[in-house]
Amino acid sequence: MEIGLLGNPNTGKTSLFNNLTGSYEYVGNWSGVTVEKKVGKFKNSLDKLIDLPGIYTLSPLSRDEGVVTDFLLSGEGDKLLNILDASQLERNLHLTIQLLEYGKPLVVGLNMGDVAKGRGIHVDTEPLAKYLGVPVVSVIARSGKGCDQLADLLTGQTDIDVNMNIVNYGNNVENLIGDFVQTIQEKTVHSPRWLALQLLEGNIKVKQYLTTITEAEKVERFVASVQKIVGEETLEHFVHRMRRGTIDNIVKKAVKKEEKAITPLSERVDKIVTNKFLGIPIFLVVMYVLFMLTFDWLGFPLSDALDALIAGPITSGIENTLNAVGASDFIQALVIDGIVAGVGGVLVFVPQIFILFLFISILEDSGYMARVALVMDRIMESVGLNGKAFIPMIIGFGCNVPGIMAARTIETPKERLLTILLTPLMSCSARLPVYALFVGAFFLKNKAFVVLSLYVLGIVVSLILAKLFSSTILKGETSLFVIELPPYRKPQFQALLRSTWDKGKNFVKKAGTFIFAGSVLIWILAYAGPNGLNVEMDDSFLAVIGGIFAPLLAPIGFGTWQAGAALMTGFLAKEAIISTMNIIYFVPDEASLQGLLVDTFSPLAAYSFMAFILLYIPCLATAATIYKETGSTKWTAFSIGYALVIAYILCLIIYQGGKLLGF
Incomplete structure (x- = not known):
């Protein structure tokens, strides 16, 4: 069995990979360290864990992000493991919803609970699991806490039913999605709903795949029909907005924030080391x-x-x-x-x-x-x-x-x-x-x-x-630079x-x-x-x-x-x-x-x-x-x-x- 490991950059994904497999892959604190998928075997199982690049969305902008869509389209993964940063749950859940819509059995590893707690954020795994509809295990990837439980769940025979309809995109759009699903469902082994939604998000690789299994005219007609309903708003923004409503509801039920949270040490130090004069x-x-x-x-x-x-x-x-x-x-x-x-x-x-x-x-x-x-x-x-x-x-x-x-x-x-x-x-x-x-x-x-x-x-x-x-x-045009600054951490001796x-x-x-x-x-x-x-x-x-x-x-x-x-x-x-x-x-x-x-x-x-x-x-x-x-x-x-x-x-x-x- 092959299990794909996915998550946003700086969520501790590669550290989790190392703990689950007992092997070592290079660990860094920036987006793009893992530029290709890496494979390891679970410590107590012959099942394979595939470490994929850290991404924020399945729609690829760079070559390393394209690796993830290629992996999903190949159908290699039997299950998916999605790691979330408890201190950045709202942002991380956008990828989680995309993976739920993909339809394969999914397990969520909730990492960095200690970091979230230091920021006055408390995430309850039970309501999170209830509203996502999949198992959620609290882990600390750097120390290995909770990793054995996560591995047992992934490599066991437990049936995991995934709710692919976790987000409702509105009756009119849902009807069009349903019609397009009918058009392609006999021609693909993938979730046709996931393909339709990825197409609306602008996933180039999915669009290329769809044009190989159905007429390009039907693909363009579906996109144009949805755009007509949405109006002037871009399709990508529409899909993101609808998902954001679901995410807000989930976070409201599963997350509690302290009113007087202490400013994290990382932020206090960053005021000095990233200062435009002192940096x-x-x-x-x-x-x-x-x-x-x-x-x-x-x-x-x-x-x-x-x-x-x-x-x-x-x-x-x-x-x-x-x-x-x-x-x-x-x-x-x-x-x-x-x-x-x-x-x-x-x-x-x-x-x-x-x-x-x-x-x-x-x-x-x-x-x-x-x-x-x-x-x-x-x-x-x-x-x-x-x-x-x-x-x-x-x-x-x-x-x-x-x-x-x-x-x-x-x-x-x-x-x-x-x-x-x-x-x-x-x-x-x-x-x-x-x-x-x-x-x-x-x-x-x-x-x-x-x-x-x-x-x-x-x-x-x-x-x-x-x-x-x-x-x-x-x-040529210069792109914008967006980077997530991870919290400062004490380096691990063995990892060093x-x-x-x-x-x-x-x-x-x-x-x-x-x-x-x-x-x-x-x-x-x-x-x-x-x-x-x-x-x-x-x-x-x-x-x-x-x-x-x-x-x-x-x-x-x-x-x-x-x-x-x-x-x-x-x-x-x-x-x-x-x-x-x-x-x-x-x-x-x-x-x-x-x-x-x-x-x-x-x-x-x-x-x-x-x-x-x-x-x-x-x-x-x-x-x-x-x-x-x-x-x-x-x-x-x-x-x-x-x-x-x-x-x-x-x-x-x-x-x-x-x-x-x-x-």
Whole structure:
């Protein structure tokens, strides 16, 4: 049996999914985190629970919302589970009524009763269940309270009769609906009444479905007949108004509100953190503290300890093992100078990556990131986007690939494409090892500030380009930004660990697979040259390839073949830059990589190099995702080309301007 889980954004839907199935899915506090349905099995049953995107209505505006209508039209679900936020019952019940009209057995999970109580709202489940006509179970999804009872009800054999006629739309309209139902009921397995009402609401996917089972002329005639009765009011507004009357009656019977409710803590805090003057400075302070934790207070000591472990006992152990088995000089050089130097050079930054992800998860789970999107909306609107576009960009701080995929939540094609093109400018975790390497060598006293400046630089450049593109090649109407701010919550320890691991595991996975293979290839290119094998590094194929780019890079501060070779491998994965540098500069038992970089780069050139890494071409996985999401070779090539041009121009300004200023 398959059960669909549906609800508004920020109702705790994905937390409920995790508790019911015992599996983990990414939990966030903004609309659009779940961009595709996810499937898990109940803990004590073989029945499947399908977690669908958070939506306010079945009529899809964006691609992720369309997933829900597609699921309902497919007929996959045997039952439906609808989660409601007890503190926002009136709004949530609009979706509930749509699901009741769908006709499949429905169970309601009433979540966040504790939050509602704190706001002076008390919901009685018995009258709510009576007037809805379906079982209602009170749950607290974050703690799991009530989830076992809900699971037993869903997976049991209890018959659940659904009242599909919960709303009366008036005799004249009901008669027309009845006539249309007679027309299509023999041609569909779905509730014909639900199809008729979704058609009146303007559900494009339902309209497309209806035109495949009956004549388009009959569909249009039905809509026109209802519109004639309704008059000047839009059909969507009419349906909403009629449902609102039923909802008001249900809430009146099931909800009691205290007259003197205390202002929630969330609202008091929001007056400060979303203030139009204080919001952005507070966000920058939060990010500065985050980078201090990552690069100074916690991250560097842990990375140094891991570096000492890899460079010392682990490398010595591998050398002794290779000597013991009689490995050839070639194999020993490949393993020590190539694999250990390349992969190990990336792995030393794992602690910093995980610390960054841990604190980003805290900000997300607490509800603060939704406030950041709201604060940024004022700026985003001025450049042709809205605050919802900043959500994929925030996700892009972890990895640009899911950030680009999260742009599916954006309604208008123009804004969605613009967000996809700009998200790669966000500084992802793969760039973090490069920053850590260079700030440790050149900016030891200002590590957090320098890294913060790079993150801000990526945001500022993306905003400038958004204004440019939206005024030229991507003109169009800007949509309105509506976001529900969840209450601030204390992050759950287990969820934080799972979220951190979920974000960071790909970094470790790439180090063990892609970076491993890349390190072998890079070492071979450094080992061989036009004149044979085991050549000097400057005479290798890697030096020849890097030398092609060196003259072009000289004006921006790093015109060496080593920098050219590292940047070339960065297209495959940004972490590969570190692998390449470790192999190129590897000198056993001598100076560290950071010490060698000090002899090659100046502080100004180092900052220019980091800025170039931030902005230049997206990695291969990101480029592939852009192509998949846009379906366009043209826009994929444009995303690579414009980023390279912008990176070069900006770094030219940074380096040459810095020299003029005496840096």
